[in-house]
Amino acid sequence: MSEIQHRIAARVVPHIRQGAVVNLGIGIPTLVADHLPPGHVAHLQTENGLLGVGPTPPPDQIDPDLVHAGKQPVTARPGASYFASSASFGMIRGGHVEVAVLGALQIDAAGRIANWAIPGKPVLGVGGAMDLLVGARTVVVATTHTAKDGSPKIVPECTFPLTAQRPVDVVVTEAATFRTDEDGLVLVDLATGTTVEWVRAHTTAPFRVELAEEPLAAAGQ
Numbered sequence: 001m002s003e004i005q006h007r008i009a010a011r012v013v014p015h016i017r018q019g020a021v022v023n024l025g026i027g028i029p030t031l032v033a034d035h036l037p038p039g040h041v042a043h044l045q046t047e048n049g050l051l052g053v054g055p056t057p058p059p060d061q062i063d064p065d066l067v068h069a070g071k072q073p074v075t076a077r078p079g080a081s082y083f084a085s086s087a088s089f090g091m092i093r094g095g096h097v098e099v100a101v102l103g104a105l106q107i108d109a110a111g112r113i114a115n116w117a118i119p120g121k122p123v124l125g126v127g128g129a130m131d132l133l134v135g136a137r138t139v140v141v142a143t144t145h146t147a148k149d150g151s152p153k154i155v156p157e158c159t160f161p162l163t164a165q166r167p168v169d170v171v172v173t174e175a176a177t178f179r180t181d182e183d184g185l186v187l188v189d190l191a192t193g194t195t196v197e198w199v200r201a202h203t204t205a206p207f208r209v210e211l212a213e214e215p216l217a218a219a220g221q
Helices: 003-015 028-034 085-093 127-136 196-201
Strands: 020-025 041-044 048-053 075-082 101-102 139-144 169-171 176-181 184-190 208-210
Touching: 003 028, 003 139, 020 028, 020 075, 028 101, 028 139, 041 085, 085 127, 127 139, 184 196
Parallel strands: 020 041, 020 101, 101 139, 139 169, 184 208
Antiparallel strands: 041 048, 048 075, 169 176, 176 184
């Protein structure tokens, strides 16, 4: 994973309160486990059946039987529990996941996301994003601000298939943080060195600006 991806994951941490049950999606969201500060207790879930995910293990401590939903190695914190995928989705669909952190290919002006298919390319698997958008109480998107070709990911309308009709609650990129409300996207935080002008130049969806006077602090602290 790149330095930018790790920066995004670190910017997600303020949106995770102490004691929350948190599902980490595939890709950038999995890096959040590596950025929770000491003493910040969150119960991280991976949908293949582990509650109590810890940070990425060093190469000499990898257990090939202990992986997250993206099939990359993880650790288990003391007190972690293991269960079937069916129980995992029961937790998600039953509303027992407080925060879901998902990746996205596109985000529209209402905060709805497309993250499961690109037209014309093979669909490798829908995964649990649709369930999480319906079942999780709060949904945070962790994504790069632009695609690999430099085109904006935050757009007026998604051209890729929507994952769900529900808007997400927070969008976090390496440059900015948006919240959503009934009127659409609201820019609430800028990364160090980023300007509103840069965000406008790289975001085609409309948004309001309501920057916090102080940078976002870690949730629960």
